[in-house]
Amino acid sequence: MSNMNKVIFGSTKDSDMHYAVKTPVTSSFFYLETRGKKYALLDKVDFSIIPKNLRIKSVPLNPFSEEAKKLRLKTSDRNKLAYYIFKRYGLMGRKVQIPIHFPLDMADFLRRKGAKLVPAFPFFPERAVKTKEEIRYIKESLAHTKMAFRIIENILRRSRIRKNKIYYQNKILTSEFLKQEAEKALIEKGMFDLLGMIISTEKQTAIPHHIGFGPILPHQPIVCDIFPRHRASGYFSDMTRTYVKGRPSPEIQTMYAAVLRAQNAAIKKIRSGVSAKEIYDITANVILKNGYHIGDYGFIHGLGHGVGLDIHEKPSLKANSEDILETGNIITIEPGLYYSRLGGIRLEDMILVTKTSFQNLTNHPKKLVIP
C-alpha cells in the first residue's frame, strides 16, 4: 500500500471499494488507509464479512454514529459521521486521497472543516496490473463468455432463412431471444450481465453501443458484444464478434477483412513498455490504408481499454492516451468500422500484456459468415 492517506465512502458497487475489501458489501461504509494501516468502518448489518487475510481492521461504525449525531453542526448525520471519523483518525489537515465519485456534499463539508481532500483517478493505480489471481479470475470470466458466443453461433448455424427473415425452431429469430439464451447459460456459470449485452442487427450495428432489438435480419451484420461479470470474483470479461447469417455484401466482406487486419496488426505489437498511443496509431494506419475513415464515420471510437473490476479501466488505448503498457495489463483490442448506410463491424479480443510479447486470452474463431 502507498504512503498516502486514502478514504473511500460507499458500497462495493464502487469498484475501488470492491478492490480494497474483495467481498461484496451492499451498504455504504468507510474504508481508510492511514499510517500504514487499513480500516473498514462497518455498520452492524455488514460487520465481520470482510475476509480476515486482507489485514483490514474491521471497526463497528454504530458507536461513532451515535457520537457524531451529538455534534452541533449544521449538516446531515452522514457528513457529521465523516467529520467525526476524520478527527478520530487524525486525518484533518493532512492530505487525503479520495475517489472522484466521493460524495460531493461530504467533500464540501469536510473541506469547510479543514480537510485537505485530493481527488485521485485512478484511485488504486495498481489495479491496471493484474495479479496472478486476478488473471485467473478474468480467464474464468472470459471462458464463460466464450461459451455464450458458441451458443449464439450454434443458434445462428441452425437457423433458416426464409423471405428475408431468419427462423429458429420455426420462430422468427430475435435479438431478445439470443440474449436470453446467452444469459441463461451465463447465469448457470455464475456470471451476471450487469450492463446488458449488445446483439444488434442491420443498421443498428452502425451505432457501436446500440444494444439491439427485434428480428435479426439475414445477409446483414450482427454485432455481438458481451461483457458480463463473474458473480463470485467480480471480474468482467469483454468480447465482440460480428456475423452475417447468409450472404454478406462484398462491401461488408471487405470491411470485415480490414477490421481483422487492423486488429491483428495492433495485437502483434503489444508488449510491456510500448505506448498505448502507438498501438492505436498502428490500427488507425491500417484502417486508413484500406481506404476507410477515422473520425465522424469509419473508426469512430477508441481501440481498447483495461478490464477488471470495471468494464473500462486503465490503461486506455485512445488516440490521445498517455498510458504505457505494462506486464500484467489485460486490455481489449477492439477496432471497428461504422457507416450508417452499411452498418458496423467490430472485433474484440482480450490481451494479456507480457514482458516481451502478449497472450491472446480470447482465442476464439473469427468467421464473418454463418451459412
Add this chain to the structure above:
Amino acid sequence: MSNMNKVIFGSTKDSDMHYAVKTPVTSSFFYLETRGKKYALLDKVDFSIIPKNLRIKSVPLNPFSEEAKKLRLKTSDRNKLAYYIFKRYGLMGRKVQIPIHFPLDMADFLRRKGAKLVPAFPFFPERAVKTKEEIRYIKESLAHTKMAFRIIENILRRSRIRKNKIYYQNKILTSEFLKQEAEKALIEKGMFDLLGMIISTEKQTAIPHHIGFGPILPHQPIVCDIFPRHRASGYFSDMTRTYVKGRPSPEIQTMYAAVLRAQNAAIKKIRSGVSAKEIYDITANVILKNGYHIGDYGFIHGLGHGVGLDIHEKPSLKANSEDILETGNIITIEPGLYYSRLGGIRLEDMILVTKTSFQNLTNHPKKLVIP
C-alpha cells in the same frame, strides 16, 4: 421540470441519469437542464438512442470535444470539455445543481473557473413519487420476484431432511443451488439480479446483509431477500421471507410472530401525510412490547426505504427520518430481529402509499414453517 439549472455527467449506471433519459446509455455523457430546456450531449457511439418523446435535445458531443481539447488549460480533456460546455450553455457564474456523485476532479476544476455548483440529494426529488407508468413497472418487477419465491418454496417443500441435512433430488440443498434456480427463472422474465440475492441459513441470518452460502440447514431460519431489477424498465423490486424447513424452536416461532405483528402494525398506519418516523416508531414499540431489543441486537436496522431505479431511495423509514409519506411513494416495510445465538428473521413487503390508505403490492403468503 424545476427552474434550477441541472447538470449530470455519467452513464445511465447513475440512476438519476437513467431517470432523466429513460434508456440505457453505457458511455458517460452530459445531461443539462437550463432555461426550460433539456439537452443530452452524446458521443457518436451513443447518438440518437434517447427516446424522442422526452423532448430532450440530443447534441453531438464530438465537435465540442475537438474545440475543448484546444483550450490551453492544465487539466484533463474531460474537464476541459465540461468547462467548454458550461461556457457554451451560459452556466458559468449561475447556480447549477449537480448530483453528489458528480466527478470531484471535474467539480474542483469548474469551481476554480467560477462555476457555482450545488450538490443536491435527492437530485430529482420527484423520483420519490411514482407515476402510473413507474407503478406498473415496479408491479411487473415484483410479480417476477414473487415467482422466484414460489420456486424457492417449492424446492424447500419437496426437499427431505436426513441426519441434519436437507436433500433435494438426492443432493444436499445449498444456498448456491437455490440462488441459481431463482435466478434462471428471473432471467427468463427479463429480470436481472444486479446486487446478488440473500439466501442465508442458520447463524448467517443474524447478519442482515450476509448473502449466505453452503448447505441450508434444517430447523433453522432461512432468510431469502431478493431484489432484482427489470432489464427493460430498470425498476427494482424488493422482498424478503424467512422460512424454516423442519421444526423451528419455540424461540424462533415467537420471534417470527413478533416480526409479523410489527410489520402488520406498521403497514396498517400507512397513508399520505404520515411521517416516516411515526411508522418506524409504531414498529419499534411492537418490538419492545414483545420483549425484544432495539440497537445493538434485536431490531438493528431501519424499517424500510423507497424503491425505484435505485434499490434504496427516498423516502427513508429510519428512526431519525424527516420524510413525510406521499401518495405515490412505493416503500418497503421490513422489520427484522437478529440475535447471534438464534439467527435472524426478516419480513419485507412493498407498499404503495395512497391518499387515505395503502396498497400491499407484495401480497404473498407469510408462513414460517415448510414441513
